[in-house]
Amino acid sequence: MDLSLRRLLLVVLVFTICGEVAAQPADSVIAGYQPAVDKIIASAREENDAYLKLQELCDDIGNRLSGSESLERAIEWAVQSLKADGHENVRSEKVMVRKWVRGNESCEMISPRPCKLNMLGLGGSVATPKDGITAEVIVVKDKDELDALPDEQIKGKIVVFDVPMPPYSEQDGSGYGRVVQYRGNGAKWASERGAVAALVRSVTAYSLDSPHTGAMRYSGGPEIKKIPTAAISVEGASLLHRLQNRGKTPVVKLYMEAEDQGEVPSANVLAEIVGSEKPEEIVVIGGHIDSWDVGQGAQDDGCGCVVAMEALNMIRKLGLQPKRTIRVVLWTNEENGIAGARSYAVRHQDEVHVAGIESDSGGFKPQGLSIDLQDDDKEQLAAAQLSEILTLLEPVGATRVTTGFSGVDVGQLKPTGTACMGLSVDGRLYFNSHHSWADTVDKVNPKELTECAITVAASAFVLADMSGKLGEE
Ligand SMILES: [Zn+2]
Numbered sequence: 001m002d003l004s005l006r007r008l009l010l011v012v013l014v015f016t017i018c019g020e021v022a023a024q025p026a027d028s029v030i031a032g033y034q035p036a037v038d039k040i041i042a043s044a045r046e047e048n049d050a051y052l053k054l055q056e057l058c059d060d061i062g063n064r065l066s067g068s069e070s071l072e073r074a075i076e077w078a079v080q081s082l083k084a085d086g087h088e089n090v091r092s093e094k095v096m097v098r099k100w101v102r103g104n105e106s107c108e109m110i111s112p113r114p115c116k117l118n119m120l121g122l123g124g125s126v127a128t129p130k131d132g133i134t135a136e137v138i139v140v141k142d143k144d145e146l147d148a149l150p151d152e153q154i155k156g157k158i159v160v161f162d163v164p165m166p167p168y169s170e171q172d173g174s175g176y177g178r179v180v181q182y183r184g185n186g187a188k189w190a191s192e193r194g195a196v197a198a199l200v201r202s203v204t205a206y207s208l209d210s211p212h213t214g215a216m217r218y219s220g221g222p223e224i225k226k227i228p229t230a231a232i233s234v235e236g237a238s239l240l241h242r243l244q245n246r247g248k249t250p251v252v253k254l255y256m257e258a259e260d261q262g263e264v265p266s267a268n269v270l271a272e273i274v275g276s277e278k279p280e281e282i283v284v285i286g287g288h289i290d291s292w293d294v295g296q297g298a299q300d301d302g303c304g305c306v307v308a309m310e311a312l313n314m315i316r317k318l319g320l321q322p323k324r325t326i327r328v329v330l331w332t333n334e335e336n337g338i339a340g341a342r343s344y345a346v347r348h349q350d351e352v353h354v355a356g357i358e359s360d361s362g363g364f365k366p367q368g369l370s371i372d373l374q375d376d377d378k379e380q381l382a383a384a385q386l387s388e389i390l391t392l393l394e395p396v397g398a399t400r401v402t403t404g405f406s407g408v409d410v411g412q413l414k415p416t417g418t419a420c421m422g423l424s425v426d427g428r429l430y431f432n433s434h435h436s437w438a439d440t441v442d443k444v445n446p447k448e449l450t451e452c453a454i455t456v457a458a459s460a461f462v463l464a465d466m467s468g469k470l471g472e473e
Contacts, residue, residue: 029466029467030388030389030391030392030462030466031392033389033392033461033462033465033466034392036318036320036458036461036462037392037393037458037461037462038395039318039320040314040315040318040320040454040457040458040461041395041396041454041458043314043317043318044310044314044450044453044454044457045450045454048310048313048314048450048453049310049313050306050307050309050310050363050446050449050450050452050453051306051444051446051449051450053081053305053306053309053310054298054302054303054306054363054441054444054449055441056077056081057074057077057078057302057305057306058296058297058298058302058440058441059296059441060077061073061074061077062296062297063291063292063293063294063295063296063297064289064290064291064297065100065123065290065291065292065293065335065336066097066098066099066100066266066290066332066333066335066336066337066339067097067098067099067100067101067261067264067266068099068293071266071289071290071332072266074289075092075266075267075269075289075330075332078269078289078305078309078330079091079092079269081309082269082271082309082312082328083271085271085309085312085313085316086316087271087272087273087312087313087316087328088271088272088273088274089270089271089272089274089327090269090270090271090272091269091270091271092267092268092269092270093267093268093270093343093344093347094265094266094267095265095266095267095268095332095333095339095340095343095344096263096264096265096266096339096343097263097264097265097266097290097332097333097337097339097340098260098262098263098264098333098336098337098339099260099261099262099263099264100123100124100258100259100260100261100336101258101259101261102120102121102257102258102293103127103256103257103258103259104255104257105119105120105121105230105255105256105257105258106119106132106253106254106255107119107199107230107232107236107252107253107254107255108252108253109239109240109250109251109252110134110251110252110253111249111250111251112243112248112250115239117232117233117236117239117252118209118210118211118232118233118235118236119199119211119230119231119232119233119236119254120202120211120212120213120230120231120294120436121213121228121229121230121231121256121258122183122187122200122213122214122215122216122229122230122231123213123214123215123216123292123335123336124215124216124217124218124260124336125187125216125228125229125230125256125258126226126227126228126256126258126260127228127256127257127258127259128197128228128254128255128256132253132254132255132256133158133196133197133228133253133254133255134251134252134253134254135156135157135158135196135197135251135252136156136157136158136249136250136251136252137157137158137159137160137199137240137244137249137250137251137252138153138154138157138158138159138160138195138244139160139162139237139240139241139244140159140160140161140162141162141163141241142161142163143182143189146159146161146189146190146193149193151193151194154190154193154194154195155193155194155195156194156195156196157195157196158195158196158197158198158199158252158254159186159189159190159193159195159197159198159199160198160199160200160201160232160237160240160241161182161186161198161199161200161201161237162201162237162238162240162241163179163182163200163201164179164201164205164234165178165179165203165204165205165431166178166179166205167205167206168205168427168428168431173427174205174427174430174431175205176203176431179203180203180214182200182201182203183200183203183214183215183216183231184214184215184216184217185216185217185219186198186200186216186229187216187218187226187227187228187229188217188218188219188224190227190229191218191224191225191226191227192224195227196227197227197228197229197230197254198227198228198229199229199230199231199232199237199252199254200229200230200231200232200237201231201232201233201234201237201238202231202232202233202234202237202436203231203431203434203435204234204431204432204434204436205431205432206431206432207233207234207235209233209234209235209236210233210433210436210437210438211230211231211232211233211236211436212231212431212434212435212436213231213292213293213294213435213436214231214292214335214435215335215336216229228254228256228258230254230256240252266290266332266333266339266340267332268289268329268330268331268332268340268343268344269289269328269329269330270327270328270329270330271309271312271327271328272325272326272327272328273312273315273316273321273322273325273326274325275321275322275323275324275325275326275464276321276322276323277323277324278323278324278325279324279325280325280351280352281324281325281352281354282324282325282326282327282351282352282353282354283322283324283325283326283327283353283354283355283356283357283460283463283464284327284328284329284353284355284356284357284410284413284418285308285311285312285326285327285328285329285356285357285358285359285456285460286304286305286308286328286329286330286331286356286357286358286359286409286410287301287303287304287305287306287307287308287330287331287358287359287360287409288301288304288305288330288331288332288333288334288335288340288341288360288409289301289305289330289331289332289340290331290332290333290334290335290336290340291335291439292335292435292439294435294436294437294439295433295435295436295437295438295439295440296439296440296441297439298439298440298441298443298444299362299363299364299430299433299434299439299443299444300360300362300430300434300435300439301334301359301360302441303359303362303363303444303449303452304358304359304360304361304363304423305330306363306449306453307359307363307423307449307452307453307456308328308329308330308359308456309328309330310453310457311328311453311454311456311457311460312326312328312457314453314454314457315457315460315461320461322461322464322465323464323465324354324463324464324465325464326460326461326464329344329409331344331409334360334408334409338408338409338412340409341408341409341410341411341412342412344409344412345412345413345416349416353413353416353418354418354419354463354464354469354470355418355419355420355421355460355463355469355470356406356410356413356418356419356420356421357369357410357421357422357423357456357459357460358406358407358408358409358410358411358420358421358422358423359407359422359423359452359456360407360408360409360422360423361422361423361424361425361427361430362425362427362429362430362444363425363444363445363448363449363452364425364426364427364428364429364430364445364448364452365397365425365426365445365448365451366396366397366398366423366424366425366448366451366452366454366455367397367398367400367424367425367426368390368393368398368399368400368401368402368424368455369386369390369398369400369401369402369421369422369423369424369455369459370401370402370403370404370405370406370421370422370424371383371386371401371402371403371406371419371420371421371470372403372404372405372406372411372414372420372421372422373414373417373418373419373420373470373471374414374415374417375417375471378417378471378472379403379404379471380403381470381471381472381473382419382470382471383401383403385468385470385471386401386421386470387399387401389459389462389463389466390459392458392462393454393455393458393459396451396454396455397451398424398451398455400424402424405422406420406421406422407420407422410422417471419463419469419470419471421459423452423455423456425448425452429443
């Protein structure tokens with residue numbers, strides 16, 4: 001089919017869905033799912049185990065960095081929990097992941113006065129020498145300012161990137177994406193100019209002197225020396241910046257024992273409701289079972305895991321069996337490698353994944369789904385079809401469809417044509433505790449978590465049962 005004809009069909013179809021056209025087959029077919037969706041909503045609001053599962057994962061096991069014993073316990077817990085819920089084909093699939101261990105670490109300002117700086121080493125960083133690194137700091141407000149400095153002002157110093165994350169706004173969202181590059185690349189940029197270490201202002205718009213960790217990379221070739229790098233709090237970065245602005249040159253001592261211990265085995269966890277008519281066609285729902293090694297990994301991404309687990313449970317408890325298979329996948333190693341999702345995509349490349357929904361933005365009040373397809377025309381069509389499906393979720397308020405993004409893990413299925421989706425939630429508070437000691441169960445509202453699981457359960461059920469596929473006419 002040529003492009004113009006497809007465009008024309010697309011316009012006709014979108015008009016049919018959005019316009020005031022009475023009793024279109026597409027409308028009535030989707031509307032026919034309202035009783036099933038209402039049942040899911042009513043029974044889940046009456047009773048569900050999402051919050052209980054979250055407590056078992058986060059309070060009993062705790063945080064779960066790749067390669068840690070606690071992650072292995074979490075994987076075992078998930079397998080047992082999914083079996084106890086009576087699902088089919090519950091299993092773990094081995095994945096090799098990198099094991100990075102933080103060890104002891106500290107950061108303090110030595111001059112102009114002694115002052116502890118709250119810090120967290122960045123995942124993937126090398127250690128400092130045994131005695132730490134003590135050096136003058138040079139604070140920059142962004143990469144341009146670093147680029148404009150002469151080498152002699154950077155060489156031998158600790159570069160501090162004091163780049164503020166903008167506050168959340170309805171229009172632009174969190175601003176995380178605009179600033180997180182400094183966490184990922186700051187050490188490389190500083191090392192290229194001869195610095196001995198890099199400190200990065202934590203990627204958050206709100207702070208109570210809490211450092212926020214995350215992954216970094218030493219890309220750029222073997223000629224660049226690997227220098228240690230850590231996140232300091234907003235307050236710490238601001239202090240150093242203010243002192244520099246008044247003509248002082250703070251001296252900081254950084255100490256880190258961080259170590260890459262090579263590859264170790266981990267696993268993805270899978271469970272299914274097998275489809276009644278097309279069991280070989282799969283709708284994936286999931287989150288990532290690993291977390292950073294601080295806090296409890298509650299919002300990131302304990303919520304995503306229990307949302308997928310409990311969504312499958314909600315469907316099973318009602319005896320709803322869709323035509324296609326719904327498969328929970330709890331990916332390992334999202335935070336510092338994405339090895340779980342990459343391994344899943346390769347291992348299951350011969351299967352038909354018609355759609356996938358990832359939940360990795362926290363368990364806040366759901367707003368709808370974001371959708372991302374390899375083919376732009378198909379994405380537009382799929383978004384229109386998804387809007388129709390999400391009208392079923394008006395009682396939850398999760399009717400909004402956005403395009404162009406899904407999630408890091410489910411996104412690995414995008415090249416094969418899968419309609420990849422991400423659960424959108426009210427993102428105002430997510431980055432306040434993200435990747436910090438404060439990402440704990442108390443930040444999760446059980447009612448909102450329930451609504452997230454309802455949204456995923458209802459969407460997955462319709463996608464698995466409807467006659468066509470998203471993005472197909
Ligand atoms: Zn996450």
